Amino acid sequence: MEENTFKVTIDGIETRVAPGTTILQAARQIGPEVAPPAMCYYKPLEKSGGKCRACLVKVAQGSERDPRPMPKLLASCITQVQDGMVVENYTNEEVVETRKGIVEFLLLNHPLDCPVCDQAGECSLQDFAFKHGTEAQRYEEERRTFEREDIGPHIQLHMNRCILCYRCVHTADQITDGRCHGVMYRGDHAEISTYISKAVDNDFSGNMIDVCPVGALTDKTFRFKNRVWFSKPVDAHRDCDKCHGKVHLWYKGEEVIRVTGRKNQWGEVDEFICNSCRFEHKETKDWVIEGPAKMPRHSVLSANKYRADLVKKPAYALNYAEQNFKKIDDSRPYDKTLSEIKESEDYQALMEKNKSYKLLNK
Amino acid sequence: MAESIKILTEHFHQEGIEKLDVYKKHGGYAGLEKALKTMSPEQVVEEVKTSGVRGRGGAGFPMGMKWGFLAKPEGVPRYLVCNGDESEPGTFKDHYLMMKCPHLLIEGMIISSFALGANTSFIYVRGELMYVINILEKAIAEAKAAGYLGKNILGTGFDLELVVQPGGGAYICGEETALLESLEGKRGNPRNKPPFPAVKGLYQCPTVVNNVESIATTPWIMLNGGEAYSKIGIGRSTGTKLISASGHVKNPGVYEIELGLPVEEFIYSDQYLGGIREGHDLKAVVAGGSSVPILPKHLILKTAAGEPRLMSYESLSEGGFASGTMLGSGGFIAMDETTCIVRNTWNFARFYRHESCGQCSPCREGTGWMEKVLYRLEHGKGNERDIDLLVDVAKKIEGNTICPLGDAAAWPVASAIRHFREEFEWHVRHPELAIAPGAVFNKETEAVLN
Numbered sequence: 001m002e003e004n005t006f007k008v009t010i011d012g013i014e015t016r017v018a019p020g021t022t023i024l025q026a027a028r029q030i031g032p033e034v035a036p037p038a039m040c041y042y043k044p045l046e047k048s049g050g051k052c053r054a055c056l057v058k059v060a061q062g063s064e065r066d067p068r069p070m071p072k073l074l075a076s077c078i079t080q081v082q083d084g085m086v087v088e089n090y091t092n093e094e095v096v097e098t099r100k101g102i103v104e105f106l107l108l109n110h111p112l113d114c115p116v117c118d119q120a121g122e123c124s125l126q127d128f129a130f131k132h133g134t135e136a137q138r139y140e141e142e143r144r145t146f147e148r149e150d151i152g153p154h155i156q157l158h159m160n161r162c163i164l165c166y167r168c169v170h171t172a173d174q175i176t177d178g179r180c181h182g183v184m185y186r187g188d189h190a191e192i193s194t195y196i197s198k199a200v201d202n203d204f205s206g207n208m209i210d211v212c213p214v215g216a217l218t219d220k221t222f223r224f225k226n227r228v229w230f231s232k233p234v235d236a237h238r239d240c241d242k243c244h245g246k247v248h249l250w251y252k253g254e255e256v257i258r259v260t261g262r263k264n265q266w267g268e269v270d271e272f273i274c275n276s277c278r279f280e281h282k283e284t285k286d287w288v289i290e291g292p293a294k295m296p297r298h299s300v301l302s303a304n305k306y307r308a309d310l311v312k313k314p315a316y317a318l319n320y321a322e323q324n325f326k327k328i329d330d331s332r333p334y335d336k337t338l339s340e341i342k343e344s345e346d347y348q349a350l351m352e353k354n355k356s357y358k359l360l361n362k
Numbered sequence: 363m364a365e366s367i368k369i370l371t372e373h374f375h376q377e378g379i380e381k382l383d384v385y386k387k388h389g390g391y392a393g394l395e396k397a398l399k400t401m402s403p404e405q406v407v408e409e410v411k412t413s414g415v416r417g418r419g420g421a422g423f424p425m426g427m428k429w430g431f432l433a434k435p436e437g438v439p440r441y442l443v444c445n446g447d448e449s450e451p452g453t454f455k456d457h458y459l460m461m462k463c464p465h466l467l468i469e470g471m472i473i474s475s476f477a478l479g480a481n482t483s484f485i486y487v488r489g490e491l492m493y494v495i496n497i498l499e500k501a502i503a504e505a506k507a508a509g510y511l512g513k514n515i516l517g518t519g520f521d522l523e524l525v526v527q528p529g530g531g532a533y534i535c536g537e538e539t540a541l542l543e544s545l546e547g548k549r550g551n552p553r554n555k556p557p558f559p560a561v562k563g564l565y566q567c568p569t570v571v572n573n574v575e576s577i578a579t580t581p582w583i584m585l586n587g588g589e590a591y592s593k594i595g596i597g598r599s600t601g602t603k604l605i606s607a608s609g610h611v612k613n614p615g616v617y618e619i620e621l622g623l624p625v626e627e628f629i630y631s632d633q634y635l636g637g638i639r640e641g642h643d644l645k646a647v648v649a650g651g652s653s654v655p656i657l658p659k660h661l662i663l664k665t666a667a668g669e670p671r672l673m674s675y676e677s678l679s680e681g682g683f684a685s686g687t688m689l690g691s692g693g694f695i696a697m698d699e700t701t702c703i704v705r706n707t708w709n710f711a712r713f714y715r716h717e718s719c720g721q722c723s724p725c726r727e728g729t730g731w732m733e734k735v736l737y738r739l740e741h742g743k744g745n746e747r748d749i750d751l752l753v754d755v756a757k758k759i760e761g762n763t764i765c766p767l768g769d770a771a772a773w774p775v776a777s778a779i780r781h782f783r784e785e786f787e788w789h790v791r792h793p794e795l796a797i798a799p800g801a802v803f804n805k806e807t808e809a810v811l812n
Contacts, residue, residue, distance in 0.1 A: 050554040051722045053762050072761045078554045101758030105727040138751055141734040164720060183549070183720070186532070188730035190720030 006083040007064075010034050011091045023076035023087055024055055028266065035266070036089055037099070037128050039106065039213050040165035041077035043268050048170045049077035052163065054102050054128060058095050061086035073098060096132075103133030109143050109188060110214070111160045119215030121228040124267060125163060144188060151181070152200050154220050154279050155209060162192055162216035168208040175204045175272075192216070203242055206278040210261045210269045221279055222258040226250075231257060233293035238286055242274035248293050249284075256282045262293075366633070367594055369582045369602045370575070371618045374462050380497060382504040385465040391510060393581030397473045398518045401584075406477035410580065412588030414600040419445055419536075419573030420651065420691040421766075422675045431560040432478055433568040441569040442480040443545065444471060444577055446487040446494075447529055447536035450651035451713060452693030455604035456574035458616045460487065460494050464501035468524065470577035472510060473584055475522050478570055482523045485574075486541055489531040498526050533717035537765045538571040539563075540719065551721050552765035573691075575604055596622030599674035603692055610644075610698040612636035625649075625671045625678075626663050629696060642698035646782070649678055650690020652710050653770030655777030656703070657687050683777065702802045703785050707778040708736035714771035725768035728759040732775055739786060742793025749786045753779055 005016040010027045011034045017026045025043075027035045036057055041049035056073040064084025073095060076087070089095060107129060114120040146159035164183065169192070172181035180201075181194045194200055200208070209217045231250040238245045250258040259278045261269035281287070341347055373379055373388040385391070397406050411426030432440060444467070448456040460467055467485070475483045487495050502524050505511045513521045527545055529535045535544045539553035542564045563569025579601060583591050592600045599621040608614045611629065613636040619628060629644065630637045638644050647662040648654060665671055666685035671678065679686045697706065715733040720726045732755055738744045756772035763769070779786055785803040789796040796803075 050764060053722050053724055056762060075554070075764075098758065098762055101762075102723060105723045105731075105758070108727040108731060139731065141731065141738075163723065164726065166721075185720070186534075187715055187718035187720045188726050190726065 006081050006085070008081045008085045008087065010087045011089050017081060019080075021081055023057060023059075023074070023079050023081055023085075026081050027076065027087070027089065032265070034089055036076050037132060038077055038266070039124055039128060039163065040167060042167050042170070042211055043266070044270055044272075045167060045170040045174065045211065047173075048165075048167055050075045052102065052106070052165055054099065054106075054132075056095060056098055056102070058088040058092040059085060060088050060092075099132040100134050103129045104137065104139070106163050107133070107137060108139050109160075110163065111143060111145075113161070116224075117161065117215040118218050118223055118228070119161075119212075122267075123215060124213035146191060149193065150220075151194050151208075151217070152205055154206060154275065155200070156218050156220050156223065157192060158216050158218065159191055159193075160216075161214050163214055164190055164192070165213055167211040167213065168192065168217055171208050171211050172200055172202075172205075175207070176200065176202050181208075203274050203276070204272050206275045207261065207269065207272040210263070210272075213267075219258060219278075221282070222250075225257045226252045233295060235262070235290040235293045236287035237290065238277065238281065238288060240274060240277055243277060244271055245273070245277055246271065247273055247277055247287075249287060249289070254284070256284060256287075366618075367602060367620050368618050369591075369594070370459065370466065370578055370604060371462075371616075379463050380461075380465070380501065382465060382501070382508055385463065389585070390465055390581075391469055393584035394469050394472055394510065395516060397584040398476055398516050398520060403477045403479060406473060406580075406584070409583055409588040410477070413579075413583045413591035414588075414598065415576060415579050415583065415591060416599070416675065417573055418575035418579075418603065418691070420450070420653075420688075422689065425572060425576050428560070428572070429474075429478060429570060431558070432570055433561045434479070435568070439482070439567050440478055440480045441564045441567055442471065442475045442478050442483040443538075443541065443564060443569055443571045444483070444485040444574055445536060445538065445541055445571050446485055446574045447541060448574070448691070449488055449531070449533040449536050449717075450653060450691050450693055451710070452606065452608055452648060452695045453651045453691045454606045454608075455616050455692055457491060457494060458606070459574055459578060459604065460491075461497055464498045465505065466578045466581065467498070467574055468501055468505050468510070470580040471524055472515065472522055473580045474570075474572065474577050476520055477580075480570075481521050482525065484545060484564075485524065485526045486529055486535070486545055487526060488535075489528040492528065495526055495528050502526065532719075533713075534719045534765070534767060537767065540765065541571060542569065551719050552767075554764060594620055596672060596674050597676055599676060599689075603673070603689070605673070605692045605694050607635050607694040607696070609694075609696040610639050610642060610701070611696045612639060619673055621672075621674045622677075623673045625673055628673055628694075629663075635696070638696065638698050642700065644696060645699045645701055646697045646703065648693070648695040648697075648774075649687045651693030652695070652713065653766075653773060654688040654690040655683055655686070655773050656706075656781065657685075657777070658781045661685050661781070662687075683773070684780070687777070699804055700800070700802055702740075703778050703782040704736070704740050704789050704796075707775055708733070708740045710774045711736050711771065714767065718767060718771070719765075722764045722768070724759045725763045725771065728755050728768070729771045731755055732771070736775070739789050740796075742789065742797040744786075744790045744793070746787075746790055749779060749783065749790070752776075 006019055007016055008026050010030060013030050015030050024036055036055035039052035039054045055076045057076045059070040059074055061067045062070060063082035149157045151157050169182050184191050184193050209219050231252050233248045233250050236247055236249045246262055248260050248262055249256050261273045263269055376388055378384040407429050415425050416422045417425055446456050471483055511522055511524055529544055532550050534540045535550040537552050538559055540550040544550035559569045559571055595601050602618050602620050605617050605619055617634055628634045644659045646656050646658050648656050663671060666681045675689050678689045711733040715729040718725050718729045732752060735748050735752055739748055752775055756776040759768045760772040788803045795801055
């Protein structure tokens, strides 16, 4: 087995992967701590990737045989590993700086209308900007604006929010014959559209909503119904003659307000669902409920909701807790209940400290 | 300099050189006959390697080495594509060559196709040049009638079809993988590399993409040998180069120069540009088409070390980007002291914003951003931090894009600020002076700055 695999070192962590694996996939195999962000790459979509440049990494050593470093940063989602490759991701300052630049570029023409955007809370761009960007923006110019456009009966396109990742284009290419959905014009005036406002007429067109990393393609049956973090996702399935019928149902109270495909750890839907499941079966009786959905990584959805034990606490929080209260092994149940902690002296002292901190900052 | 050597343009002054019989009378198709009848494809590639000729499209990659990289799997066709898209502002040499002497290119195409084992070859010409396409097609028909194209060329058993394809007129389609996409009938977006065209190019088959001028050197190399070619020029910059000169010079036009000619001689000698227009002085030069760094007079005539600057790949890039530039595609734009560098930079940025394909985010958003900031600066609405902002944006685009268009957009801006920073500052501090029609920063206005 050792012979047929390549050795790669990413941020100092060594692993062995099959030949032909991309750097991004190798990093994902190690874990989310070293996985580069991806805004346009989408594993289930052929030919996706290479466009957003969010996943650029430094190859400090090309391979065992040719240890020269690569002169430029490489898009990790499309670059295959070589034996003995050494990759620097979060440990390389140039990469970190470049990513700040990419965040800034992607947000240039983005309207930042998160407060009214349905995607907020499960938006890749939000996560990406929060994790990799800077707080301030230097852009003072006017942003490009477009009219909203309906793409088929179920989908609305907000071109203002689009970051031109081409994921929906690849989806349309994959699910339909011919080219009915694509990019028109060039440069920063490029625009996603359908062929002369023709609808994308396909049983699987709804997946374009799922693949969209931002709120550019929205579900018309869900628009403005609820903030995603107030809705409760559950795993469910049904017998469907078109797709496998495995979905997330999003509840608001008793009501199913949205149906989406199941996203994996990386925010990718592995198996597409059909429009009938997505748009037409919005009652609990249509579905077999499996249980609360695992909501990994995407913070606001997973924060202490259903399976809090799945969420790894950040190291700084654990250190802080260890110094100030007690050592916490990050698993439930705790020795103390929340009310007990709140009554403890340490906690009171901390609260006092916080107060003074807040005052200082005013 | 003594008698200048002409390899490509030697017979261009002859009446009717675009016709086959006139071209043949002046030694045309002799290189082809020699190559096809007496040499094997490997020998042709070897000759080109020996000649050391470098790609004339801008990157300056050795052509023989590029040919050597071509994958040759069994049962898969190979293609040769000639890049005649030439849309770099300031460059118009291929246009001139194809218009003046189409048979030179056709002969070169046949030799190159023979060397690479391609049986269908393409000449991709930008769509605006329809009359050039007509000239080429007429010439191809002539060559076909004379047995230089088609089946069993000159009885050697080598078949070749030559197709002229008009492009849509996009700058980005001059990038080789975007050109291949466009040739396949798709939107001209550059591809992710690897795979490189030498492995998977046109229709996923091994492909070589060469510039018009590079291919046009092959007939001479076949006739006179690669050894003779490599003796022309200087160092690793062998041979001659077509330079399209424009701007504030007395004799603009296309010149064939031997590489290694001093820049000073090129600008001021009567044999070439004849100096700057009467009563004016040289201010800055863009030496290789709009995308290469702009250089002020003192750096283009002499390197930072004080050596005279020569027209060669090495000499022009001496000093890196701090004090050097690139030979690029040979679009030589000279500007005198009436040129406003900020306006010029804005104009270049406008071009790149318009021509960015919009695929990858740094180039798509960055080119637009730079253009907007430069517009403000030029129109007296800039502020001090805009200048550093431009430098930073250029740095964030450079090297982080799919294709070199991002670099091409970033270099002119970064270099203009590097060498003409006081001019940008003048626009910020004295907008009322800067926005006046024809206002230019110079020695007198410098007093105002201080």
